[in-house]
Amino acid sequence: MDTFTLHPMKEIRIIIPGEHLKFATDMLDNLKVTGYTIIHNISGKGHHGFHTAHPMFSEVDSLVMLMTVVLEEKVQPILAGLRPLFDRYPGVLFVSDVAVSRREHFSGQQN
């Protein structure tokens, strides 16, 4: 049996109200992030009682989760690109390690 090489990448998941999805996907497009997945109609409760600059999700809103897998060098530009959104509106962002078998789908490289 062949052995498949797995390439380390970074997964970014963003949970935001659906009305802000286009802002986030436009930002990814501008950064040449070539693919993403959206899970619709999730709900969330967030972060009540914290002294943050803005209210978080009120009880249970209709939210979306936007997922993308990128080279590590894209993480900081994505965080920077989302800053105008997160400075004004509720939202959370998670970064985690993931491996992919076909890196060229995520980075433009041939493996």
Place this chain on the structure above:
Amino acid sequence: MDTFTLHPMKEIRIIIPGEHLKFATDMLDNLKVTGYTIIHNISGKGHHGFHTAHPMFSEVDSLVMLMTVVLEEKVQPILAGLRPLFDRYPGVLFVSDVAVSRREHFSGQQN
């Protein structure tokens, strides 16, 4: 460009029948876990043929996935809090590493 610091946290995902969601979220509330996300209407097949104390999901049930991101010190209390549920009913729980850019949303700390 600014550099955004990423803080290591633990992500907990719980997959349970929707009827047990309130037990789980009440437990999180009691532990002062300040936010979570719910993905609805997922399906699952689980664990047939194992000699466990209880049947797992029968073929394809309507399930929910409850996700939360916490400081590592909350992991064991959450596992303990879910034990009465998992002792009697089907369900699975995953713990993984994740990083967040705004730790104060998850732990009450200012970053």
Place this chain on the structure above:
Amino acid sequence: MDTFTLHPMKEIRIIIPGEHLKFATDMLDNLKVTGYTIIHNISGKGHHGFHTAHPMFSEVDSLVMLMTVVLEEKVQPILAGLRPLFDRYPGVLFVSDVAVSRREHFSGQQN
């Protein structure tokens, strides 16, 4: 309070058009993978402009995410089992680290 041991496992997530779900779950069944979760009605945009052998998701399709948690030794057989699908059709696959508290639900072992 008891301490719960967490066992390291591998999580595999596959995003494919819904019409190919049965191929993937049959393959998992053949490999004695004993449980999985499906998130329905997700959407995705993928990988435009890449010189790959096949087109990826056209703009926004109806996709499913199939998730499973396995012992590390199952990762390569799953990648091999999906190769006929991924050679002909669009799809992405992610492998990540996860821990579970009840390993026997995932591997047939008693913990």
